Amino acid sequence: LMADDGAPRAAKRARSAPAAGEGSSMVARQAAENAKLGRTGGIYVPPFKLAALRQEMADKDKRSAEFQRLSWEALRKGINGLVNKVNVGNIRSIVPELLELNLVRGRGLLCRALMKAQLASPGFTHIYAALVAVLNTKLPENGELLLKRVLVGFRRAYRRRDKVVATGFAKFLAHLCNHQVAHELVALQLLTVLLDDPTDDSVEIAVQFTKEVGQLLDEVSPRGLLAVFERFRGILHEGVIDKRVQYTIEGLFAARKAGFADYPAVPDDLDLVERDDQITFELSLDDKVDREEALDVFKVDDDFEAHEAAWVEIKREILGEDDDGEDDADDDDDDDAPAAAAPAEVGPIQDLTEQDLVNLRRTIYLTIMSSVGFEECAHKLMKLDIRSGLEMELCNMLIECCSQERTYLRYYGLLGQRFCVMTKAWQEAFDKAFEEQYAMIHRLETNKLRNVAKFFAHLLETDALPWTCLEYVRLNEEETTSSSRIFVKILCQELAEHLGLATLRDRFNDQYMSDVFAGLFPRENPRDTRFAINFFTSIGLGGLTDALRKHLKEAPRRIMEQQMAAARAAVGDSDSDSSSSSSSSSSSSSSGSSSDSSDSNHSDSSSSSSSSSSSSSLGGGVK
Secondary structure (H helix, E strand, C coil): CHHHHHHHHHHHHHHCCCHHHHHHHHHHHHHHHHHHHHHHEECCHHHHHHHHHHHHCCCCCCCCHHHHHHHHHHHHHHHHHHHHCCCCHHHHHHHHHHHHCCCCHHHHHHHHHHHHHHHHHHHHHHHCCEEEEEEEECCHHHHHHHHHHHHHHHHHHHHHHCCHHHHHHHHHHHHHHCCCCHHHHHHHHHHHHHHCCCCCHHHHHHHHHHHHHHHHHHHHHCCCCCCHHHHHHHHHHHCCCCCHHHHHHHHHHHHHCCCCCCCCCCCCCCCCHHHHCCCCCCCCCCCCCCCCCHHCCCCCCCCCCHHHHHHHHHHHHHHHHHHCCCCHHHHHHHHHCCCCCCCCCCCCCCCCCCHHHHHHHHHHHHHHCCCHEEEEEHHHHCCCCCCCCCCCHHHHHHHHHHCCCCCCCHHHHHHHHHHHCCCCCHHHHHHHHHHHHHHHHHHCCHHHHHHHHHHHHHHHEEEEECHHHHCCCCCCCCCCCCHHHHHHHHHHHHHHHCCCHHHHHHCCCCCCCCCCCHCCCCCCCCCHHHHHHHHHHCCCHHHHHHHHHHHHHHHHHHHHHHHHHHHHHHHHHHHHHHHHHHHHHHHHHHHHHHHHHHHHHHHHHHHHHHHHHHHHHHHHHCC
C-alpha cells in the first residue's frame, strides 16, 4: 500500500511544486510589489530605511507612480496618527497639524479614519465630531462626505440588525447634529424610523440617541421632541418591549426632567466654532448618496504637481501663512536696518490694569475664608501690610464675604471689631463703609441685607464703631426705601436685643448726641415725626419713641406759643411805629401853637398900643 500510495503522492508533489525558474520569477514579482507598496509585505521598516527610501523617491520624477504611492502612504499614516492621537486637551493643536496634510486628496482617508476610530472608541465620539465641525468650516466637502458615509453606514447596519454598529453610527450622527454639521431634521427622521416598528434593540438605540441629541432638539425643535416623547410614552403603555428597555425609557424621562444636564450638546471645551460660521448639510436617510469609495484607493494622478500646488495655496489661505511670512520679512528688514536715531527715553511704567489691587483682594478673600478663627485671620491680614489708603478694600471684602453667607456668622463681626479697636483709621474706614452700604442698600437681596445689618449692629453694640455713623440715616417717607427701612429695622432690633431697650433708649436720648440722631428721630416736621413713631412702633420698639411722642404732643402748644410770640412781636413793632409817629406829630403841633401864640401876643400888644393911643387921643380931646 505504501508503495502504491507513494507514487501518486510523489507525482502530486511534483505537480504542485513549481519549477526553479518559475519560483524565482514569483519571488521577483513579490519583491517588486513590496517595493511599490513602500513596505516589505507588512514587515516593519526602520525609520532610517524609510527615510532613505523617501529620499530616493524624492530624487525621482514626482509624476511617477512610485513617488505618488509613497506620498499616498505617508498621507494615510499621517491622517491615521493624528486622528488616533486627538483628545480634549490637544484638539486645538491637532487641527493645524491635520491641515498641514493634503485633506483634499485624502478626504476619503480622513473619513475612513474617523469612522473607524469612532466605532473602536464610542466614548470619544464628541471629540471626533468637534474635529469634523472645525474642519467643516474650512473644507465643507470633507464634512459632507463623512455625513453621507455615516448615514449609509447606519442604514446598512439597521437593515442587517447589527446593533453595535448601528448604535455607534447613531451616536456619531447625534453629535454631528449637535455641532450643526447635520440638520436636526435628520435626527427626528432617525427617531421616527427607530420607533415606527419598535423592538427591544431599536428602542434602546432610540433612547441612547435621544439622550445625546435631546438638549439640541429641546432648543431648536421642542415640538418635535415632544412628539418623540409622546411616542416613548405610548410604547411604555403598550408594554410590548422588555422590562429592561422600559427602565431605559424611564431613565430617559428622568434625563429630560433634569434638562439633559448629564448629556450636554456641546461641552465647553469643545465649543470651538461659532454658530454663524458652521455649514449645515440637509441630508436625510432616504437620499441616494454616493459614498465615493474610490477616494479610499490609490490612483495615479497625471496632474499631481498642479494639485499639490493648489493645495499649498488652499493651506496658506486657511492657516494664514502669507501674513506670517510678510510679518517675518518685515521683522527681518527692521532687524537689518540700522538704527536711525537713539531710542527715546522711556518714563516710569504705570500699571493701569490694577493687577496689584486684584491680587490684594484675592489674598484678603482667601485669608478670610481659610482661617479657623477671627484672631488667626486678623493676625494674617495685619501681616499683609496693607498700605495707607487701601483700608477700604479690606472693609469691603469683609462685608462682601459676610453678605454671601447663608446666615450671619459672628466670625465676621468679631473680625471687624478687632480691626476697629486697633487704630482710628480702621474706624473711619468702617464708618465710610457704613455710609456706602446704606447708600446702595437697595441693590442687596434680603438675605445679604440682613447679614450686613447684623454685622454693623455688632460693631455698634460693642462700641467698636462710633455711633456717629447713624447720622447718615434719615428716617422719613421721602428719603427711605423698603430696603433701607428693613436695614434700619434689623439694625435697631439687634441693638435692642443685645443692649436692652432701656439702655438703647438712653443712648438715643443722650443730649450730647441729639444732633447725630436728628435724622433717625426727626422733630422738625410733625409728619416726619409721626412716620418715625409709626415705624418704631410697628417693629416692636415703640419704647424708643417716648420722647418723640411727648414732643409731638406738645407741638400744638409750642406752635401756639410761637405764633403768639410772633404776634406780640408784630404788635410791639406796630406800637413802636405808632408812638414814634405820634411823637413826631405832637412835636410839630407844639411848634405850630407856639408860633400862633407869639403871633397873638404881637397882635394883642399892637392892639393895646393902638387902644392906648386912641384913648390918649380921646383924653386929650376930652380935656
